[in-house]
Amino acid sequence: MRLNRQRQIVEAHDIRLESQIGEAERFGDLMRRMARENRLAMVSALVILLFILGAVFAPLLSPYSASEMDMLHRLSPPGAGHLLGTDEGGRDILSRMLYGSRVSLLVGVVPTLLSMALGAALGMLAGFAGGWIDALVMRLADIMLALPSMLLAMVIMYTLGDGLINVFLTLSLVNWASVARIVRSQTLSLKKSEYVEAARVIGVKRPVILLRHILPNCLPTLIVLFTLNVPAAILTESSLSFLGLGVQPPNASWGLMVNVGRQYLYNAPWLSFVPSAAIMLIVLAFNFLGDGLRDVLDPHLKNN
Amino acid sequence: MEPMTLRAVGLCAGIPTQKGEIRAVNDVSIDVPAGSIVGIVGESGCGKSMTARAIMGLMRSPARMTGGEIWLNGRDIARLPERQRRALRGSEMSMIFQEPMTSLNPVMKVGRQVAEAVRLHANVSRQEADRRAVEMFEAVGISDAASRARCYPHQLSGGLRQRVMIAMAMVCRPKLLIADEPTTALDVTVEAQILRLMRNLCDAGTSILLISHNLGVIAQLCDYVYVMYAGRIVEQAGVIKLFDHPAHPYTRGLLNAVSSLRRGGERLDTINGVVPNLLRLPEGCSFSLRCDACEARCAQEMPELREIAPGHKARCHLAEREAWS
Amino acid sequence: MSEVLLEARHLSKTFPAGRNRRVHAVSDVSLRLFAGETLGLVGESGCGKSTLGRLLIRLTAPSAGEVLLRGERIDDLSEAAFAPRRRQLQLIFQDPYASLNPRMTVRELIAEPLKTCRACPTREATTQRVLELMDAVGVAREFLYRYPHQFSGGQRQRIGIARAIAAEPALIVCDEPVSALDVSVQNQILNLLRELQASRGFSYLFISHDLSVVRHISDRVCVMFLGRICETGPTEAIFRRPRHPYTRFLLDAVPQPDPHRRGESVRLLSGELPSAVNPPDGCRFHTRCPYATRQCASDEPQLHGEGESCVACHHPLE
Numbered sequence: 026m027r028l029n030r031q032r033q034i035v036e037a038h039d040i041r042l043e044s045q046i047g048e049a050e051r052f053g054d055l056m057r058r059m060a061r062e063n064r065l066a067m068v069s070a071l072v073i074l075l076f077i078l079g080a081v082f083a084p085l086l087s088p089y090s091a092s093e094m095d096m097l098h099r100l101s102p103p104g105a106g107h108l109l110g111t112d113e114g115g116r117d118i119l120s121r122m123l124y125g126s127r128v129s130l131l132v133g134v135v136p137t138l139l140s141m142a143l144g145a146a147l148g149m150l151a152g153f154a155g156g157w158i159d160a161l162v163m164r165l166a167d168i169m170l171a172l173p174s175m176l177l178a179m180v181i182m183y184t185l186g187d188g189l190i191n192v193f194l195t196l197s198l199v200n201w202a203s204v205a206r207i208v209r210s211q212t213l214s215l216k217k218s219e220y221v222e223a224a225r226v227i228g229v230k231r232p233v234i235l236l237r238h239i240l241p242n243c244l245p246t247l248i249v250l251f252t253l254n255v256p257a258a259i260l261t262e263s264s265l266s267f268l269g270l271g272v273q274p275p276n277a278s279w280g281l282m283v284n285v286g287r288q289y290l291y292n293a294p295w296l297s298f299v300p301s302a303a304i305m306l307i308v309l310a311f312n313f314l315g316d317g318l319r320d321v322l323d324p325h326l327k328n329n
Numbered sequence: 330m331e332p333m334t335l336r337a338v339g340l341c342a343g344i345p346t347q348k349g350e351i352r353a354v355n356d357v358s359i360d361v362p363a364g365s366i367v368g369i370v371g372e373s374g375c376g377k378s379m380t381a382r383a384i385m386g387l388m389r390s391p392a393r394m395t396g397g398e399i400w401l402n403g404r405d406i407a408r409l410p411e412r413q414r415r416a417l418r419g420s421e422m423s424m425i426f427q428e429p430m431t432s433l434n435p436v437m438k439v440g441r442q443v444a445e446a447v448r449l450h451a452n453v454s455r456q457e458a459d460r461r462a463v464e465m466f467e468a469v470g471i472s473d474a475a476s477r478a479r480c481y482p483h484q485l486s487g488g489l490r491q492r493v494m495i496a497m498a499m500v501c502r503p504k505l506l507i508a509d510e511p512t513t514a515l516d517v518t519v520e521a522q523i524l525r526l527m528r529n530l531c532d533a534g535t536s537i538l539l540i541s542h543n544l545g546v547i548a549q550l551c552d553y554v555y556v557m558y559a560g561r562i563v564e565q566a567g568v569i570k571l572f573d574h575p576a577h578p579y580t581r582g583l584l585n586a587v588s589s590l591r592r593g594g595e596r597l598d599t600i601n602g603v604v605p606n607l608l609r610l611p612e613g614c615s616f617s618l619r620c621d622a623c624e625a626r627c628a629q630e631m632p633e634l635r636e637i638a639p640g641h642k643a644r645c646h647l648a649e650r651e652a653w654s
Numbered sequence: 655m656s657e658v659l660l661e662a663r664h665l666s667k668t669f670p671a672g673r674n675r676r677v678h679a680v681s682d683v684s685l686r687l688f689a690g691e692t693l694g695l696v697g698e699s700g701c702g703k704s705t706l707g708r709l710l711i712r713l714t715a716p717s718a719g720e721v722l723l724r725g726e727r728i729d730d731l732s733e734a735a736f737a738p739r740r741r742q743l744q745l746i747f748q749d750p751y752a753s754l755n756p757r758m759t760v761r762e763l764i765a766e767p768l769k770t771c772r773a774c775p776t777r778e779a780t781t782q783r784v785l786e787l788m789d790a791v792g793v794a795r796e797f798l799y800r801y802p803h804q805f806s807g808g809q810r811q812r813i814g815i816a817r818a819i820a821a822e823p824a825l826i827v828c829d830e831p832v833s834a835l836d837v838s839v840q841n842q843i844l845n846l847l848r849e850l851q852a853s854r855g856f857s858y859l860f861i862s863h864d865l866s867v868v869r870h871i872s873d874r875v876c877v878m879f880l881g882r883i884c885e886t887g888p889t890e891a892i893f894r895r896p897r898h899p900y901t902r903f904l905l906d907a908v909p910q911p912d913p914h915r916r917g918e919s920v921r922l923l924s925g926e927l928p929s930a931v932n933p934p935d936g937c938r939f940h941t942r943c944p945y946a947t948r949q950c951a952s953d954e955p956q957l958h959g960e961g962e963s964c965v966a967c968h969h970p971l972e
Binding site: 373486487488489516517520524525542545546547548549550572583584586587591595596598599600603604 | 698699806807808809836837838839840841842844845848863865866867869870903904906907908909910911912913914916922923926927
Binding site for chain 3: 218219220222223224225226227228229230237238241242322324325
């Protein structure tokens with residue numbers, strides 16, 4: 026009885042101690058820390074958010090229809106009537122940019138996420154399991170990498186037909202192999218690391234080792250890959266559109282607009298310039314955000 | 330007075346960081362008399378390796394030397410332009426490192442690497458350089474020297490690689506050899522061989538500055554010893570004096586730690602606490618927080634490195650002045 | 655004599671070395687480890703001591719031979735059948751920088767073994783236990799949510815020890831646990847290991863190349879050379895009166911931290927370490943041994959001796 030009472034006192038004391046010790050960092054703290062330490066990353070996040078809002082509320086924000094032609098105002102330069110000018114069909118570029126961002130943002134992000142998830146999962150599996158699984162996955166990846174990616178994309182698009190979903194699938198299938206390779210090599214070196222061996226000594230199960238010890242340590246690489254692959258996907262989509270395989274006029278995508286605008290580069294440079302600038306801006310924003318995330322997730326830079 | 334091969338005076342070196350300069354080497358003066366082995370001993374992060382690099386002029390960016398004079402064979406080399414300093418390295422002073430594998434080019438035969446070192450400083454033919462390399466291999470005790478010279482570094486054992494490094498350092502007969510933890514990566518039986526080789530080099534007239542954390546190596550090899558702690562020299566004395574009558578509490582702590590391990594018994598002697606962060610050194614004596622004998626003034630003013638007996642200096646307020654004899 | 659905790663019988667391990675060659679890391683090693691004792695395992699790099707340690711706790715599968723835990727074979731168990739026994743066999747690593755996942759906090763690191771053996775039912779109980787373990791190894795409680803890089807080498811090694819003792823193991827293999835540490839810190843860790851053993855009754859297999867450390871901490875010592883045990887016995891007997899020539903050379907080579915005993919009868923071992931890919935016939939030490947005879951080059955000496963002291967030599971020193 027008395028012993029029990031004592032134990033309670035000790036425990037109460039310990040719990041009080043614990044509250045002094047502080048708390049583990051949560052997601053909100055993470056973001057707040059990034060806002061404090063890395064302005065550029067925060068501004069980038071804001072830029073990306075603005076682009077997303079623009080895409081979502083495109084119908085409300087667009088001053089004109091994005092697809093209706095107006096032959097009287099072809100190729101008019103940016104000005105009061107049309108804020109960013111009009112294109113070769115007299116369509117308002119601002120409106121087309123807003124609608125086009127729906128396609129371009131989705132095309133940039135969704136297939137990249139898909140291909141990275143696929144590539145990371147296969148790469149980790151191959152690196153960790155080894156043996157025939159490794160051989161199979163890596164030979165598949167070799168085949169994907171050996172084929173010219175544009176050609177591959179064209180073949181898949183011809184087979185599947187037009188449409189946004191098919192563009193997603195195509196881009197995912199084209200990009201997973203390089204991700205898998207990089208993640209596999211990282212997994213191989215992490216697998217040999219002492220802390221993974223230490224986890225095995227403790228008796229941690231293999232799937233848990235993969236998720237808790239290997240995946241988080243691949244994260245910096247994955248973030249960098251993501252920021253590199255988003256613009257690549259946006260540009261690949263534009264090439265596909267240019268070849269008549271992706272989004273088709275009168276629908277808009279930034280890539281398509283850049284490509285169409287190239288014909289008018291001398292007399293109406295804004296046709297290409299506006300979407301190019303948008304692509305550049307979003308790519309830079311993703312890059313800076315990626316750097317910021319990588320730093321904020323790096324324990325070496327935490328609470329110091 | 331005996332001639333000095335090396336005389337470093339008031340050496341300072343640091344690493345600039347966002348939180349201020351890390352003063353890794355702080356007012357360090359070291360003399361290496363001709364034909365002797367002088368040791369620097371200390372724990373990791375005490376600045377002993379950076380002292381060696383500062384003397385060699387091989388600072389790794391962003392670390393840089395911030396002050397002091399380095400007199401090598403009677404001339405100050407600290408302010409020589411990089412070109413002239415490079416000419417001195419290998420010919421008048423040389424250095425060997427802890428890890429002989431990473432200091433050798435893995436895709437080049439070791440004999441050729443040593444011959445390259447010859448041709449850097451002596452205008453001789455390739456054949457002559459190769460011949461001198463093999464000769465040097467024999468001098469550092471590499472058996473079957475001619476065929477070993479045709480090996481790549483990975484084909485040699487750690488001990489042989491360290492001998493190759495020593496051959497490369499010694500091939501132009503420098504007056505001064507700086508050895509930075511030369512045996513730390515080696516097994517004890519190999520270590521004993523390398524230590525004997527270094528003793529032989531010294532007997533042949535080379536002065537050696539030996540940097541080590543191993544008090545056994547220091548005791549076996551050195552004539553005079555400097556003890557470093559947190560970037561400063563805290564004690565210096567002849568080797569027998571230092572081991573028999575250590576004056577600084579840190580030196581005593583180190584020696585006790587080692588000797589209690591050899592004495593046996595239940596508990597080992599330790600030094601309290603951990604090495605302080607060089608950016609947040611305590612006020613006064615750097616060792617004060619870990620020192621059992623710490624007094625009020627130790628926490629206020631940094632003690633001077635003062636002579637307590639001929640050739641014996643200690644940086645401690647409480648070190649007794651010994652009877653001058 | 656106390657209970658035999660772990661026993662190795664004729665344990666061998668070879669690794670592929672390319673071109674159909676194999677490295678003989680451990681060859682035909684038999685040893686016993688008693689409950690509550692510390693067995694020191696010394697030898698130079700490449701002698702197979704780390705591999706042997708990993709074989710004993712089933713981190714590596716042997717090429718031949720058996721490992722018995724309390725009389726039960728564990729080397730032929732399936733992963734699932736072995737899992738409940740895993741917690742009894744733990745390891746402390748040499749490199750306190752590489753053996754802790756840099757992305758986990760101290761709490762996560764120490765809680766991990768508790769989770770895998772389901773020692774604590776709730777989150778609070780886990781935290782409580784982690785704090786107790788931190789007390790036991792001397793890491794201040796306020797560092798619960800710190801990351802490994804924020805600690806010094808000695809502190810990290812303490813965290814590694816907390817992980818090893820969390821599951822209350824019977825045997826801890828200490829693989830060069832103090833080699834990466836400075837002298838003063840090294841002694842703190844050695845003291846801690848001794849205290850923990852006294853209060854919790856672990857057995858240690860203490861692997862080290864540092865003879866003075868092994869002498870201090872071990873009850874018995876095994877000396878290994880090129881994959882074989884060449885001498886074993888009570889610590890003081892081995893250090894005072896080594897009987898295998900290799901042990902003698904090893905002890906003589908240690909640089910003494912005493913300038914008065916400089917150059918004292920140091921006899922250097924000649925020649926190079928033979929290759930473990932192609933170990934010599936007969937006694938593996940005979941190519942470097944000054945006492946070798948023709949018999950040494952042809953016959954493999956077996957461990958023999960009276961009582962606890964055994965030596966594998968045809969011509970043991972007196």
